[in-house]
Amino acid sequence: MKTVFVSFFTLLIVLVFTVTGTKASKGLTCEQEKTLVKPCLEYLTKKTDAPSTSCCDGMKQIIISSPTKEEKRAACKCLREQGSQIPNLDKDRANNLCKECKIMSNDLDCQKLD
Structure with a gap:
């Protein structure tokens, strides 16, 4: 009986970590983005x-x-909040960061997501 309980408990832990890991991989927290x-x-x-x-x-x-x-939208909100706390932030550089990084995607064009 003890062996069955330990096996079940181990399986439960693996299942919880698997589900939690799957959810976390779909998006980042604001802290991770920062x-x-x-x-x-x-x-x-x-x-x-x-x-x-x-x-x-x-x-x-x-x-x-x-x-x-x-x-x-959540990423944009986080990055905007971060940017508002940075002294001497050059807004032109911030707006052109994807272009400067040669990221050919408008996927994070915050102005279009408003």
Whole structure:
């Protein structure tokens, strides 16, 4: 009986982690998005002339992780809130970040999602 309970309990834990992992992979939290965008701050505040590879990779990850319109809106909201807290943020650079990263997608064009 004890063996059956342990096996059932182990199976339950695996199932919970599998379901939780599946849900988490569909979208990012705002905190995760902020972490992915952090390498862009040097560029967005004119401390560097071009966005870093890690900045562009982070932007790509945000776009890939936001397949639905609702997730895109949430990502935009998060990034706007983040941007409003950054002193010396160059809005032109922020608006052109995808272009500078050579991301040929309008998937995260926040102005079109409003």
